Amino acid sequence: MQLPKIVAARLQGSILPEHPDPDLLTAFAESTLLGKEREQVLSHLGACAECRQILALATPELATQVNPTARRETKWSWWQAPVLRWGALAACVLVVATAVLMHEGNQSSRTENTQIAMQKGPAPVLPAAPPRPETKEQAQNQAPPARTQSSRSVAPGMKRVPAPAAGAVPTSGFNASASADANAVNRMPKSETVETQAEAVAPQAPAGDQPRARDSMALAKAAPVFTPRPSMETAASTIGGAANLTDFRPPTWRLSDDGLPERSFTSGQWEKVQVDHKNGFRALAALGMEVWIGGAAGLLYHSQDMGLNWTRLIPVTGSSTLTDDITTIEFADHLHGKVMTSAGQTWVTSDAGKTWETP
Amino acid sequence: MPTRGHVARELKGELRPLIRELFEKSSAGKYALSEEQFSNIITAIAEKYLPPDAPGSDWRALFSSLHIEELVLARACAAGHERAWQDFMIRYRDKLHEAALRITREDSTARELAGSIYTDLYGTSSREGQRVSKLAYYSGRGSLEGWLRTVLAQAHINTYRSSRHTVSLEEETEAGKQFATSPEPQPLPSDRRLTGAIDGALAALPGEDRCILSYYFLDDLTLARIASILRVHESTISRRLEKLVRALRKDIILRMTGAGMSRRQAEEAMETDVRDLGVDIRKQLTQDSSTPPFSSKKIVRAGEGQE
Numbered sequence: 225m226q227l228p229k230i231v232a233a234r235l236q237g238s239i240l241p242e243h244p245d246p247d248l249l250t251a252f253a254e255s256t257l258l259g260k261e262r263e264q265v266l267s268h269l270g271a272c273a274e275c276r277q278i279l280a281l282a283t284p285e286l287a288t289q290v291n292p293t294a295r296r297e298t299k300w301s302w303w304q305a306p307v308l309r310w311g312a313l314a315a316c317v318l319v320v321a322t323a324v325l326m327h328e329g330n331q332s333s334r335t336e337n338t339q340i341a342m343q344k345g346p347a348p349v350l351p352a353a354p355p356r357p358e359t360k361e362q363a364q365n366q367a368p369p370a371r372t373q374s375s376r377s378v379a380p381g382m383k384r385v386p387a388p389a390a391g392a393v394p395t396s397g398f399n400a401s402a403s404a405d406a407n408a409v410n411r412m413p414k415s416e417t418v419e420t421q422a423e424a425v426a427p428q429a430p431a432g433d434q435p436r437a438r439d440s441m442a443l444a445k446a447a448p449v450f451t452p453r454p455s456m457e458t459a460a461s462t463i464g465g466a467a468n469l470t471d472f473r474p475p476t477w478r479l480s481d482d483g484l485p486e487r488s489f490t491s492g493q494w495e496k497v498q499v500d501h502k503n504g505f506r507a508l509a510a511l512g513m514e515v516w517i518g519g520a521a522g523l524l525y526h527s528q529d530m531g532l533n534w535t536r537l538i539p540v541t542g543s544s545t546l547t548d549d550i551t552t553i554e555f556a557d558h559l560h561g562k563v564m565t566s567a568g569q570t571w572v573t574s575d576a577g578k579t580w581e582t583p
Numbered sequence: 584m585p586t587r588g589h590v591a592r593e594l595k596g597e598l599r600p601l602i603r604e605l606f607e608k609s610s611a612g613k614y615a616l617s618e619e620q621f622s623n624i625i626t627a628i629a630e631k632y633l634p635p636d637a638p639g640s641d642w643r644a645l646f647s648s649l650h651i652e653e654l655v656l657a658r659a660c661a662a663g664h665e666r667a668w669q670d671f672m673i674r675y676r677d678k679l680h681e682a683a684l685r686i687t688r689e690d691s692t693a694r695e696l697a698g699s700i701y702t703d704l705y706g707t708s709s710r711e712g713q714r715v716s717k718l719a720y721y722s723g724r725g726s727l728e729g730w731l732r733t734v735l736a737q738a739h740i741n742t743y744r745s746s747r748h749t750v751s752l753e754e755e756t757e758a759g760k761q762f763a764t765s766p767e768p769q770p771l772p773s774d775r776r777l778t779g780a781i782d783g784a785l786a787a788l789p790g791e792d793r794c795i796l797s798y799y800f801l802d803d804l805t806l807a808r809i810a811s812i813l814r815v816h817e818s819t820i821s822r823r824l825e826k827l828v829r830a831l832r833k834d835i836i837l838r839m840t841g842a843g844m845s846r847r848q849a850e851e852a853m854e855t856d857v858r859d860l861g862v863d864i865r866k867q868l869t870q871d872s873s874t875p876p877f878s879s880k881k882i883v884r885a886g887e888g889q890e
Contacts, residue, residue, distance in 0.1 A: 228853045232800045246733040250725025255814050270793030281736035283812045490640040
């Protein structure tokens with residue numbers, strides 16, 4: 225990825241408006257700025273190297289520390305060397321072939337020691353897998369390149385639970401994802417429904433938890449996600465305008481012209497809500513604090529807290545995944561709902577989007 | 584026409600139940616802060632951040648989003664309340680040092696930085712005979728811990744800048760700097776169609792896209808670091824960056840062809856060495872950019888005034 229040098233040079237030259245104060249920068253870093261204020265800070269950051277620097281220094285790192293000057297130095301692992309990779313593959317093929325030949329040879333020769341050979345059993349077939357990594361870094365480098373559920377992010381602040389054994393049915397819970405091992409889905413007993421893959425989107429972690437989150441990032445690849453259901457009080461107090469809970473009423477929702485969800489706590493006052501930096505949504509359903517939105521190519525998100533946090537839902541049944549455009553979403557209650565697609569399909573859930581059926 | 588103060592007073596009456604509820608939640612009484620004082624503090628904050636014609640719902644939303652307990656603690660410290668200082672030190676002393684260490688990556692420098700912040704937080708300068716504490720500028724929009732980290736980062740950058748003037752010649756030479764600065768080169772005339780197209784395309788970018796581009800291409804931050812700053816996944820930044828660069832390039836070429844260049848000319852112009860153009864990169868690098876050297880001007884945040 226290259227940006228022409230002339231473009232990078234012009235990117236620097238800007239007239240800077242007034243710097244945002246540390247409060248605004250902090251609120252931005254903690255994702256508590258909404259709408260216009262967030263846009264203003266972002267616009268300023270795009271032009272102001274000083275504020276970008278302050279924000280970068282002040283924001284705790286969630287992932288492993290990387291030297292910024294070494295950005296373009298590719299992390300090297302011995303396993304990345306093509307010769308070794310292909311060599312290991314060739315060795316595996318050789319072992320398998322030898323085992324098969326030996327097995328066939330034993331069967332055809334029918335020598336006196338056949339029985340002894342049979343007792344030993346066929347030579348084990350070794351999987352074509354890389355050697356066991358010695359460090360976490362190697363483990364990360366050896367992770368399969370394909371984007372599977374196990375490689376999806378688990379954002380900081382989210383509670384992690386141990387991954388279930390392969391093939392086990394995942395535990396219940398609204399946002400519990402399927403097993404970390406994507407193959408586990410295939411190994412499950414065949415049934416009409418399978419677990420929905422879920423991806424958490426930009427939850428807000430308390431600042432104090434972030435260093436711990438750094439360590440747990442390494443576990444993200446193998447752990448299912450569980451988001452505790454937020455209380456109405458938490459959501460209301462975070463969103464604001466609802467401190468008196470007896471008077472609290474959930475917002476009204478609509479989709480803007482550019483396909484962004486908009487909510488309104490008071491009539492006539494609409495504010496756009498960002499969902500994983502995506503737009504172009506076509507369908508929306510809201511029920512109390514619960515909101516679902518859908519769009520092109522099966523894009524489906526769910527919020528349990530009036531749009532503060534969003535969880536990506538990827539409905540799957542059997543071998544098929546919902547990839548058509550979502551045109552309509554209907555939920556009778558927070559458990560039972562259906563999603564209709566441009567291809568005329570209807571996907572139904574009766575457990576809040578955890579599993580789906582296509583009747 | 585009603586004045587801003589008038590509107591604030593009207594709203595204050597309307598919001599009285601909410602203010603009372605927040606006051607009770609805030610433990611302000613612990614630091615001898617009256618409800619009236621508390622009300623004045625949060626009203627001033629709302630007036631600072633909200634537009635003059637903001638409706639009552641915006642006021643309510645802002646009030647409810649404030650870190651009230653931390654705000655009260657900070658303001659009580661700023662007012663010199665002894666128990667508040669004790670609470671502050673118990674809660675934030677270690678965090679401050681940890682944050683300073685994370686920023687400076689060196690223990691003695693971290694202690695020095697944290698020490699200088701304590702001085703600012705306690706307030707040594709005086710205005711109209713009164714001690715001015717930096718904590719009086721905390722408004723509770725973000726957490727107090729986050730605010731302290733931001734203030735530390737800002738102080739670190741300012742210290743770095745001021746220390747640049749006292750760096751020894753040996754250190755400068757070791758750092759690869761020249762003994763004397765050569766006179767600034769005169770910019771060469773550049774094709775206005777090219778610079779105009781680039782500026783137009785960059786100006787059309789949303790703030791967040793520009794921010795991501797700047798972090799990656801100007802500040803040399805990793806994708807992971809940008810992702811942690813913007814609280815999104817690394818792959819989101821990666822995908823977005825790739826898309827952005829493609830779209831930006833396309834937009835610039837489109838603008839140049841629109842200005843009368845052929846497509847080939849436009850593509851060639853994009854690859855022109857910047858040194859051949861009238862873009863004063865040296866000046867812009869030392870003024871705005873990012874990773875060392877920092878600019879020598881001290882950062883003064885909005886609303887803080889000169890210190």
